[in-house]
Amino acid sequence: xxxxxxxxxxxxxxxxxxxxxxxxxxxxxxxxxxxxxxxxxxxxxxxxxxxxxxxxxxxxxxxxxxxxxxxxxxxxxxxxxxxxxxxxxxxxxxxxxxxxxxxxxxxxxxxxxxxxxxxxxxxxxxxxxxxxxxxxxxxxxxxxxxxxxxxxxxxxxxxxxxxxxxxxxxxxxxxxxxxxxxxxxxxxxxxxxxxxxxxxxxxxxxxxxxxxxxxxxxxxxxxxxxxxxxxxxxxxxxxxxxxxxxxxxxxxxxxxxxxxxxxxxxxxxxxxxxxxxxxxxxxxxxxxxxxxxxxxxxxxxxxxxxxxxxxxxxxxxxxxxxxxxxxxxxxxxxxxxxxxxxxxxxxxxxxxxxxxxxxxxxxxxxxxxxxxxxxxxxxxxxxxxxxxxxxxxxxxxxxxxxxxxxxxxxxxxxxxxxxxxxxxxxxxxx
Amino acid sequence: xxxxxxxxxxxxxxxxxxxxxxxxxxxxxxxxxxxxxxxxxxxxxxxxxxxxxxxxxxxxxxxxxxxxxxxxxxxxxxxxxxxxxxxxxxxxxxxxxxxxxxxxxxxxxxxxxxxxxxxxxxxxxxxxxxxxxxxxxxxxxxxxxxxxxxxxxxxxxxxxxxxxxxxxxxxxxxxxxxxxxxxxxxxxxxxxxxxxxxxxxxxxxxxxxxxxxxxxxxxxxxxxxxxxxxxxxxxxxxxxxxxxxxxxxxxxxxxxxxxxxxxxxxxxxxxxxxxxxxxxxxxxxxxxxx
Numbered sequence: 201x202x203x204x205x206x207x208x209x210x211x212x213x214x215x216x217x218x219x220x221x222x223x224x225x226x227x228x229x230x231x232x233x234x235x236x237x238x239x240x241x242x243x244x245x246x247x248x249x250x251x252x253x254x255x256x257x258x259x260x261x262x263x264x265x266x267x268x269x270x271x272x273x274x275x276x277x278x279x280x281x282x283x284x285x286x287x288x289x290x291x292x293x294x295x296x297x298x299x300x301x302x303x304x305x306x307x308x309x310x311x312x313x314x315x316x317x318x319x320x321x322x323x324x325x326x327x328x329x330x331x332x333x334x335x336x337x338x339x340x341x342x343x344x345x346x347x348x349x350x351x352x353x354x355x356x357x358x359x360x361x362x363x364x365x366x367x368x369x370x371x372x373x374x375x376x377x378x379x380x381x382x383x384x385x386x387x388x389x390x391x392x393x394x395x396x397x398x399x400x401x402x403x404x405x406x407x408x409x410x411x412x413x414x415x416x417x418x419x420x421x422x423x424x425x426x427x428x429x430x431x432x433x434x435x436x437x438x439x440x441x442x443x444x445x446x447x448x449x450x451x452x453x454x455x456x457x458x459x460x461x462x463x464x465x466x467x468x469x470x471x472x473x474x475x476x477x478x479x480x481x482x483x484x485x486x487x488x489x490x491x492x493x494x495x496x497x498x499x500x501x502x503x504x505x506x507x508x509x510x511x512x513x514x515x516x517x518x519x520x521x522x523x524x525x526x527x528x529x530x531x532x533x534x535x536x537x538x539x540x541x542x543x544x545x546x547x548x549x550x551x552x553x554x555x556x557x558x559x560x561x562x563x564x565x566x567x568x569x570x571x572x573x574x575x576x577x578x579x580x581x582x583x584x585x586x587x588x589x590x591x592x593x594x595x596x597x598x599x600x601x602x603x604x605x606x607x608x609x610x611x612x613x614x615x616x617x618x619x620x621x622x623x624x625x626x627x628x629x630x
Numbered sequence: 631x632x633x634x635x636x637x638x639x640x641x642x643x644x645x646x647x648x649x650x651x652x653x654x655x656x657x658x659x660x661x662x663x664x665x666x667x668x669x670x671x672x673x674x675x676x677x678x679x680x681x682x683x684x685x686x687x688x689x690x691x692x693x694x695x696x697x698x699x700x701x702x703x704x705x706x707x708x709x710x711x712x713x714x715x716x717x718x719x720x721x722x723x724x725x726x727x728x729x730x731x732x733x734x735x736x737x738x739x740x741x742x743x744x745x746x747x748x749x750x751x752x753x754x755x756x757x758x759x760x761x762x763x764x765x766x767x768x769x770x771x772x773x774x775x776x777x778x779x780x781x782x783x784x785x786x787x788x789x790x791x792x793x794x795x796x797x798x799x800x801x802x803x804x805x806x807x808x809x810x811x812x813x814x815x816x817x818x819x820x821x822x823x824x825x826x827x828x829x830x831x832x833x834x835x836x837x838x839x840x841x842x843x844x845x846x847x848x849x850x851x852x853x854x855x856x857x858x859x860x861x862x863x864x865x866x867x868x869x870x871x872x873x874x875x876x877x878x879x880x881x882x883x884x885x886x887x888x889x890x891x892x893x894x895x896x897x898x899x900x901x902x903x904x905x906x907x908x909x910x911x912x913x914x915x916x917x918x919x920x
Contacts, residue, residue: 273883301886302672388772399778400864450757453778453867458756467758589885599867603780 226522228260231288233271233507243542251529258522268507272297275512279303284512287523292330292508293583293591295338296422300585300626305511306336310524319528326504327548329580333422339508340527341548343539345476346502346571346578347408349495353488355380355391355469366470366492370412370438373470373495377448380469393448395468396439397456402598403582403591404505405472408494409435411501411579417594422584423626427594428609428616431498436601436608438497444604452603460484474505475571478544482565491567493574500577506545537561546571584619585626593618658899664892676889683893693894695869696877699784703873704852706788707795712844714792715799716837720829722800723807733804740798748861751790752777755862777863780870787871790858795851799844806840807833842909849905853898874898 230248234240241264248262265271268291275288276298284303298304311320323331323341331339353363359379367373377393384390396405403417410417415431418424426432442449450468463471464484472494481489494502509527511520529535536552539545541561552558553572562569584590597615600606606614665683670676687693722733739747754761757775766774776786810833818828856876859865865872865880872880878898882891 269884276886297886300671300673386770386772388767388770399866450773450775452757452775454775455756455778457752461756462758465759586885589887592880592885595866596868599780603778603867605780605868 225257225259226519228258228287228519228523228526229285230260230262230523230526231265231271231275231285231290232262233265233268233289240543243539247530247535247538250535251526255525258526260526276301276303279512279514282514284514286512286515286519287527288510288512289342289507290510292327292339292341292344292504292506293581293587295330295333295508295510296583296585297587298510299333299338303512304338305513305520306338307340307511307524308336310511310521316528322551323548324550324575326575326578326580329420330504330583331508333420339510340531342507342509342531343543343545344504344506344508344548345474345545346504346574347405347472347494348475348478348502348570348574349470349472349492350463350477350481351470351490351492352463352466352468352485353490355466355487359469363488364490366490367495369495370497374442374446374448377442377470378446381448389447389450391466392450392468394442394470394472395449395454395459395462396442396472397454397459398439398598398602399453399455399457401456401591401595402453402602403594404503406435406439406598407503407579407582408472408501409439409497411503411577412494412497412499413438414498414501416579417582418584418590420580422587423623425582425584425590425594425616425619425623427597427619428613433609433612436598436612439598440601440604440608453599463489475546476506476544478567478571479542480544482567491570493570493577500574502574502578503581504575504578505581533558540568544568546575584623586622589622590619593622661892661895661899664889665896667889669887669889679889683890686890687893687897692869692872692877696872696874699870699872700853700874702784703788703791704849706785707791707852708845708848710788711792711795711799711848712841714796715803715844716834718796718800719803719807720833723804736797736800738797739794740801742794744794744855744857745861747790747794748858751786751793751858752862755786777871778867780867783863783867783871787859787862790862791852791855794855794858795848799848802840802844803837806837810836846906846909849909850902853902874901 232241232244234244244264245262248260252258252260263285265274265288271288272290272294275285275290278284279301290298295304307320311317320337326346327341327344328337331337331341349366351366356365356376357363359382361376361379367376373394380391380393381389382391398405407417410432413431413435415426415429415435417426417432419426443451456473459468459471459473460477460480462468463481464486466487475491478491493500509531511523530539531549533547533549533552533555534557536547536549537555537557540547540552540558547553547558553562582591582594593615597606597611601608601611605611664676666678666680667676668674668679668682718736722729722736742750755777757763757773757778762776763773774782776782814832814836815828818832823831853873853875856873856879859871859873859876863871865876869877874894875898878891878894881887881894
């Protein structure tokens, strides 16, 4: 601990203009969102307190800022008013927006030693895709997730399927879905085969389908989308066909929030949802369930999701390096393991999975490893400049196709045209 | 009027004027001003763009869609909630056992925050195991997806709004009903008038000032109440249940396109002004029973 203090002080001293040791406490403000149930907020506050106990020179004000949406709104409003927090957790996909608003700093400015460089390189590459652009790192993965497939083993057995074999391909998911869809005497469905929620942010789970169809939705520069690629159209047609042609999924927009409940109630035999729901499902499913990677088509694939740490402009170097030190500490294996066990988020560094705590946890509850293993096939979540608007356009197009107002090709071509119009200014050398 | 009285008068209204100017007039003027500029981004400051934002508005299909939705929303919620409010007020104005309880029950939706109301209704509407589906399931019907289908999403939201608003308006009608002199109805009854005639010829005309007040409120609310949309549909599917104010929020605080948000706000301000002026000046003349 002494070494840590000394290192922190030495680093601060090196950065400080006067070159002297800081006499008073460094105050940091830290905004964080909570997007899952359970004790997420308490865990973050607890970790922050632990850090302050070990670093008496630093005072961190951890502010619970609501949902991801609330947090980004609060951060941008505060920053515009000249009161930006020093650090915040926000959606990884908001990186381009924050750069465009000129609010965040790359971490590279604070990475000096080889040890620091090693730390920056110690995260899963799939998570770093959403955290870097133009050769710089703007986000440090923290509460990251990825969608997985949950299946009801009892329902599988009841339908005469092998309870331990989830669908591995698109075709299998349809075939098994047909076997699993049950109807009553009136012909009304009592149990659907599969449930891929499409309310709110349908693009995320849909990106699972597009990745499996071997296509990327947006470039790494965040200024060009691929919404009308034939493979994207094909993926949307598959999603629409699940209810329209195959009758294995509830028609219309399927609610995201009610999905775990529908699974517990036996309304659906399989569901796609975030790994962040794992602890919830473990506690509440009244039957034996399994967790699998999403089924493959041309390849395996899934998007990543969730939040990163960002550093904000407008404060002293001393505060910023203290922030970086805090982020290093909280993403260290022991702290990260606590966080993962409390929530179900995927620990973003391989080192965390090597700790005894995580090993014991995974041994007791192997499904936690599925999300980690799927990272090998994962790609960056859809993220562009003007991200909220672009994803909204894309979501509207998906909703139009799912509800049968437009066919997949028309909806996606229109969305691409709108996205092009918005992203055009970002393509001319900025 | 002496000069001193004049100053005195102004001093008396000054605090209210200052607050009104600071929180209503100044923001309104700033909004109009901002609508002639582009949205400032971190790297690009705002520049004067003239009427570009308005041109974009005219060519924005989503704007027209939310405006149409809003008109349907107003048409669907205002008459329904007023009619329901009058019916409820007439009912609880009679004396019967448990009247206090029924009055309270009618008023409860008003007391609840709209967000809480929306969460309750979200459960009612949930396909498969929501209250509505469980009830109609007893009669052998299959599951519905009222919020998830573009044809019914707006209607489902309108039902929640009517449920929420009617109780509030009922209170005003109840108060108005109690000011109607009972001898009017008694006289009519002696003349042999039916209950319907009494309502049509006496009660309803005497309620007109209340109806004006309530309808002004209802119109404003039909543009103002969007909290439940956040919970129930998020404006979806494909903007089928999005309203003007919800779109303004999304544009300004989700897309951070503040200039276009200001432009949309100007449209809303103008619309509300026209409606309010229309209601007060045109409708007001026919309101009072003479």
